[in-house]
Amino acid sequence: MAIRRLAEEERLSGAVVANGLVWLAGQVADDASLDVEGQTADILRQIDALLAEAGTDKSRLLTVTVVLADIRDAPAMNRAWDRWLNPAAKPARMTIQGALVDPRWRVEITGVAALP
Known part of the structure; x- marks a missing residue:
């Protein structure tokens, strides 16, 4: 099985x-x-780029976990x-609060x- 590591940094790969x-x-x-809404939009842009580099896109997301420093920020993140x-390809999603x-x-x- 071939393994590709994308956007490698000192301690991790952005995607595998x-x-x-x-x-x-x-x-x-x-x-x-x-703010939370802006950070979320920035992260989603990064996810789009990583998925494109991997050869797929957000319509093929299977599962997503969102960690919020404060769960009260969920409405801003959701915007x-x-x-x-x-809307035709919603992944399974979990949103939790955690220290970042x-x-x-x-x-x-x-x-x-998933890849195509």
Whole structure:
């Protein structure tokens, strides 16, 4: 089985492609000064780019986990999510609250997508 690692950094890969699937690392905003809605939009842009590099797109997302630093930010996160989401291809999704590594980050998103 071939394994491809995309957007490699010091400690992790942004995504790993293997066995017909794309596993996304937890994606955080490039600009931590944005509000929750802006950070979410930035993360979703990054996810689009990683999925494209892997050879797939958001319509093939199977599952997504959203971690919010404060669960009360869910409505703001959902505004960006709803603008981005393909309503004909909604993934299974879980949204939880958790402490993020950098206190400026308000949102982290990970998921798994299928290749065509």
